[in-house]
Amino acid sequence: MQKIGVFVCHCGTNIAGTVDVKAVAEALGKEPGVVFSAEYPYMCSEAGQNLIKNAIKDYGLTGIVVCSCSPRMHEATFRKTAAAAGLNSYMVEIANIREQCSWIHKDIKVATEKAIVLGRTAIAKVALNTPLTASSSPVVKRALVIGGGIAGIQTALDIADAGYEVDIVEKEPTIGGKMAQIDKTFPTLDCAACILTPKMVDCAQNEKIHIYSYSEVESVKGFVGNFTVSIKKKARYVDETKCTGCGLCTEKCPMKKTPNLFNLGLDNRSAIYIPFAQAIPKVATIDADYCNMLKNGKCGVCSKVCAAGAIDYKQKDQIIEEKYGAIVVATGFNPIKLDGYDEFAYNESPDVVTSLELERLMNAAGPNGGTLLRPSDKTHPKTIVFVQCVGSRDTTDCGKPYCSKICCMYTAKHAMLIRDKYPDTEVYVFYIDVRTPGKNFDEFYRRAVEEYGVHYIKGMVGKVMPQPDGKLLVRAADLIMNEQVMINADMVVLAAAIEPDKTARPLATMLTASMDTNDFFTEAHPKLRPVESPTAGIFLSGVCQGPKDIPETVAQASAAAAKVIGLLAKDKLLSNPCVAHSDENLCNGCSSCERVCPYGAISYVDKEFRMPDRTTKIRRVASVNAAVCQGCGACTVACPSGAMDLSGFSNKQIMAEVDAICR
Amino acid sequence: MNNNLKEEIIRTSGVNVLKCMRCGKCSGTCPSYGEMEYHPHQFVYMVEKGEIDKLMDSPSIYKCLSCFACVERCPRGVEPAKIVEAVRLAATRRQGGNHLTAEEIPCIVDDDTPGQLLVSAFRKYKK
Amino acid sequence: MSMNEFKPKIVAFCCNWCSYAGADLAGTNRLNYPADVKIIRVPCSCRVNPLFILRAFQRGADGVILCGCHPGDCHYTTGNYYARRRMTLLFSMLDYLGIEKERTRVEWVSAAEGAKFATVMNDFVKTVTELGENKRLEDLRCKK
Numbered sequence: 001m002q003k004i005g006v007f008v009c010h011c012g013t014n015i016a017g018t019v020d021v022k023a024v025a026e027a028l029g030k031e032p033g034v035v036f037s038a039e040y041p042y043m044c045s046e047a048g049q050n051l052i053k054n055a056i057k058d059y060g061l062t063g064i065v066v067c068s069c070s071p072r073m074h075e076a077t078f079r080k081t082a083a084a085a086g087l088n089s090y091m092v093e094i095a096n097i098r099e100q101c102s103w104i105h106k107d108i109k110v111a112t113e114k115a116i117v118l119g120r121t122a123i124a125k126v127a128l129n130t131p132l133t134a135s136s137s138p139v140v141k142r143a144l145v146i147g148g149g150i151a152g153i154q155t156a157l158d159i160a161d162a163g164y165e166v167d168i169v170e171k172e173p174t175i176g177g178k179m180a181q182i183d184k185t186f187p188t189l190d191c192a193a194c195i196l197t198p199k200m201v202d203c204a205q206n207e208k209i210h211i212y213s214y215s216e217v218e219s220v221k222g223f224v225g226n227f228t229v230s231i232k233k234k235a236r237y238v239d240e241t242k243c244t245g246c247g248l249c250t251e252k253c254p255m256k257k258t259p260n261l262f263n264l265g266l267d268n269r270s271a272i273y274i275p276f277a278q279a280i281p282k283v284a285t286i287d288a289d290y291c292n293m294l295k296n297g298k299c300g301v302c303s304k305v306c307a308a309g310a311i312d313y314k315q316k317d318q319i320i321e322e323k324y325g326a327i328v329v330a331t332g333f334n335p336i337k338l339d340g341y342d343e344f345a346y347n348e349s350p351d352v353v354t355s356l357e358l359e360r361l362m363n364a365a366g367p368n369g370g371t372l373l374r375p376s377d378k379t380h381p382k383t384i385v386f387v388q389c390v391g392s393r394d395t396t397d398c399g400k401p402y403c404s405k406i407c408c409m410y411t412a413k414h415a416m417l418i419r420d421k422y423p424d425t426e427v428y429v430f431y432i433d434v435r436t437p438g439k440n441f442d443e444f445y446r447r448a449v450e451e452y453g454v455h456y457i458k459g460m461v462g463k464v465m466p467q468p469d470g471k472l473l474v475r476a477a478d479l480i481m482n483e484q485v486m487i488n489a490d491m492v493v494l495a496a497a498i499e500p501d502k503t504a505r506p507l508a509t510m511l512t513a514s515m516d517t518n519d520f521f522t523e524a525h526p527k528l529r530p531v532e533s534p535t536a537g538i539f540l541s542g543v544c545q546g547p548k549d550i551p552e553t554v555a556q557a558s559a560a561a562a563k564v565i566g567l568l569a570k571d572k573l574l575s576n577p578c579v580a581h582s583d584e585n586l587c588n589g590c591s592s593c594e595r596v597c598p599y600g601a602i603s604y605v606d607k608e609f610r611m612p613d614r615t616t617k618i619r620r621v622a623s624v625n626a627a628v629c630q631g632c633g634a635c636t637v638a639c640p641s642g643a644m645d646l647s648g649f650s651n652k653q654i655m656a657e658v659d660a661i662c663r
Numbered sequence: 664m665n666n667n668l669k670e671e672i673i674r675t676s677g678v679n680v681l682k683c684m685r686c687g688k689c690s691g692t693c694p695s696y697g698e699m700e701y702h703p704h705q706f707v708y709m710v711e712k713g714e715i716d717k718l719m720d721s722p723s724i725y726k727c728l729s730c731f732a733c734v735e736r737c738p739r740g741v742e743p744a745k746i747v748e749a750v751r752l753a754a755t756r757r758q759g760g761n762h763l764t765a766e767e768i769p770c771i772v773d774d775d776t777p778g779q780l781l782v783s784a785f786r787k788y789k790k
Numbered sequence: 791m792s793m794n795e796f797k798p799k800i801v802a803f804c805c806n807w808c809s810y811a812g813a814d815l816a817g818t819n820r821l822n823y824p825a826d827v828k829i830i831r832v833p834c835s836c837r838v839n840p841l842f843i844l845r846a847f848q849r850g851a852d853g854v855i856l857c858g859c860h861p862g863d864c865h866y867t868t869g870n871y872y873a874r875r876r877m878t879l880l881f882s883m884l885d886y887l888g889i890e891k892e893r894t895r896v897e898w899v900s901a902a903e904g905a906k907f908a909t910v911m912n913d914f915v916k917t918v919t920e921l922g923e924n925k926r927l928e929d930l931r932c933k934k
Contacts, residue, residue, distance in 0.1 A: 070810075070814045070817075071831065072806075072810070072814060096814075096829070098817065099813065099814040099816075099817030099818060100813055100814070100817055100829055101817075101825075103818065103820055104816065104817050104820065104821065104822050104823060104908075105822070105825050106822070110825045113825070114828070117828055121828065121830070343692065343736055389686065389738070393684060393686075393738060393739075394738035394739070395682070395738065395739050395740050396737075396738060396739075396740055399738055432685070432686040459687035459688075459690070459691055460687050460688035460691055461688070461691055462688055462689075462690070462691025462692025462693070462732075462736060463691070463692055475691060475692070476687075476691040477688075477689075477690030477691040477696065477702065477704065479685070479687040479690070479704065482702070482705075484693070484696040484697060484702075512867050514863060514865075534807075534865060578833070596836075596872060598866055598867045598868050598869070630866060632833055632834040632836055632837065632865075632866035632869045633832065633833055633834055633836060633837030633869075634836040634837075634866070634868075634869055634872050636837065636839065637836060637837065637839045637840070637872070638872075646833070649832060649837055651841070651842075654830060654832065654837075654839075654842055655841075655842065655845055657830045658801060658830065658842055658845050658846045658849065658851075659845070661799065661801055661828040661830070661846075661851070662799055662801070662846060662849035663849070
């Protein structure tokens with residue numbers, strides 16, 4: 001016999017303002033099975049919760065219905081209340097009479113009637129609830145960080161600091177990411193390498209951190225606390241354990257005409273290479289597309305000069321399988337391709353460069369040893385034009401609709417550095433808006449204007465026309481002067497929009513983590529859970545979640561690490577008990593459920609059944625792995641024999657709700 | 664502020680002026696910029712403010728070459744040239760008949776009118 | 791019952807992650823929609839068995855609407871695609887049985903689309919009200 005208690009909340013005047021709560025409590029008190037009915041100003045307050053607890057004890061309630069705000073708000077609260085009073089926490093149902101009733105209806109009569117219907121629907125459901133207990137699963141005390149840029153490095157260091165093992169998977173031969181390519185950082189102008197490389201070294205020396213460089217994630221299986229990940233270690237044709245990073249092979253390699261990707265192809269390197277001097281791990285890698293030995297079997301110079309005998313032309317890709325409790329995505333970004341912007345002549349003239357290319361051109365380890373020279377004729381540029389928002393805030397097909405966030409600041413930085421080093425160079429910045437929200441950011445931009453004399457002109461550049469004399473004629477509208485300006489520039493720098501790395505989309509599919517239309521990972525809540533993916537056990541760090549500058553990236557990286565540590569610190573995870581289960585007597589073994597399950601939670605087992613004629617028979621029946629099942633219910637509908645049902649949302653319960661609404 | 668005219672311009676051009684983010688790339692790219700009293704970005708802004716009469720009285724509407732560079736380059740897909748064309752059409756309609764006849768054209772055309780404008784006018788009116 | 795007084799019974803199935811949150815947001819923003827809409831929370835749109843919808847019509851519902859996450863945004867990756875296919879089949883069968891296509895609907899409402907939720911519900915209630923009472927599938931034995 002069901003003994004149901006009904007608790008109607010006033011929520012101050014939020015509910016009581018448009019719903020006659022007394023009438024609701026009275027009407028619901030007459031519903032079959034209801035033995036107790038009460039109303040109270042704030043059910044979620046301690047006094048309100050005590051009211052519930054006492055009623056459960058005094059009346060021996062078998063189920064309770066709380067008519068209050070959305071279950072998304074306080075379902076967890078009232079479940080705890082019930083559990084504290086000794087009632088199974090899944091014997092609680094919430095009737096949403098605030099968001100879905102009192103707040104949207106103005107007429108008291110209408111709202112009260114609806115509240116009663118919602119209340120009796122919840123009563124009909126709770127009468128069919130069954131006590132559920134959450135099952136627990138162990139947590140593998142090891143984290144995986146995908147991406148070895150500043151975001152991944154910071155997350156890994158913080159997790160390792162808490163005493164947990166961390167693996168970093170980085171697709172390039174070295175960790176460091178985009179920050180390693182940057183020359184100086186705003187707004188303090190300290191050199192990026194000087195602050196990044198100590199962190200890289202920390203990663204390499206920390207015994208809790210293992211770096212899989214030149215590796216990619218191949219597949220991800222499992223669930224929060226227990227992921228199984230296969231990692232492909234790409235063949236670098238050099239034995240990492242033997243190579244000392246002396247660099248002799250890179251000097252002797254005859255294939256010197258290989259584009260240097262670390263310098264964005266602005267100069268050349270050898271086919272066997274170490275990306276940059278402070279690379280971690282400092283191990284050579286052979287570029288198979290250019291190496292003569294790998295392509296034609298002729299050469300072998302590097303193998304001859306290597307004293308450590310580290311070169312191995314026969315090395316193959318290697319698959320490693322590891323188990324992790326949590327996965328952090330830190331896949332980062334790239335500047336967009338500018339092929340769609342013919343008007344800026346990026347593909348026509350080598351003197352039109354992107355901002356990241358300018359970083360390399362100005363870097364002491366870059367192609368010109370730190371002297372800013374025009375790429376075309378290696379002369380000193382006298383006039384430089386910066387174009388902002390190239391591809392950002394652009395709703396056409398080749399652009400990105402969002403603001404890339406970092407361009408205003410790095411352009412101010414570039415302009416300032418150029419004016420500082422070469423005072424004879426005139427610098428023009430064409431902007432739409434200058435966006436500088438951040439600590440000391442606006443002051444930094446104002447310094448560029450006021451102290452360094454950078455010319456800021458409001459208006460987007462319309463066209464860049466390469467001239468026969470090698471100059472670049474820039475045409476733009478000065479919107480404040482209301483006139484068109486022409487500038488004869490030596491170099492044009494385009495602040496290209498940034499986009500998530502191309503590897504992020506397939507990775508999201510592997511992780512079943514959701515992404516927005518721009519391929520940024522979605523967070524579990526845009527304000528309150530910014531570093532977690534909606535998929536449990538997946539965390540987000542850095543630009544993979546949205547454009548960010550370095551301080552923000554580091555802050556988010558540490559936040560993600562804190563969340564991971566919180567997860568790894570648990571010995572067991574309680575799983576959601578609202579999962580599917582099959583009635584083996586009804587299951588006909590058709591595999592329909594197995595095919596629709598997005599998590600692979602359903603498998604088939606052979607089981608012995610006693611038949612009516614006292615014989616036994618082996619039948620193939622579905623079996624649900626409760627730890628893997630997420631409780632979507634796709635299988636319950638696919639099942640033709642009705643064997644599959646979902647705890648907490650059973651067929652009978654939903655039917656009862658339908659009946660109660662239509663009564 | 665002329666709301667009827669504003670709605671007419673927005674309807675005939677099919678342009679959503681609210682999409683404009685005021686970057687001025689249309690004016691930066693306009694080859695007729697120097698000839699015009701009101702420039703492409705001003706057309707968009709003035710339509711938004713409802714200042715259509717000023718535009719209709721300005722010779723700027725006949726200086727637009729209809730080269731569609733602004734339409735091609737606008738990062739927000741606003742299509743300023745279509746607004747210019749719509750204002751031009753409104754100006755023509757204000758003069759009386761709804762259509763230009765072939766006989767009327769020689770009287771309007773002077774030597775300064777760009778040839779491309781005529782082509783654009785025919786494209787517009789043949790429909 | 792005259793048409794002026796006719797108040798349709800509308801059952802709305804909302805997935806927990808997007809549409810139910812969207813309905814909550816409509817409430818938070820105080821966006822009005824008719825009280826005839828009663829929401830049943832399901833974990834995912836794919837949890838909605840066609841039987842539930844048949845049952846609703848049998849018990850006298852005048853319209854049934856199913857709301858889920860936008861395609862590609864399903865919390866369970868593919869649930870809403872299953873729902874879409876199942877409902878396409880079911881609704882064409884219901885149409886054949888004489889339950890007008892306008893009485894059934896699938897809508898994608900995200901957690902951020904409170905305004906869309908209210909608009910959809912207003913529109914759906916209006917459509918169903920114009921169609922009048924559902925008599926075709928109603929099981930008169932259920933009527934007291």
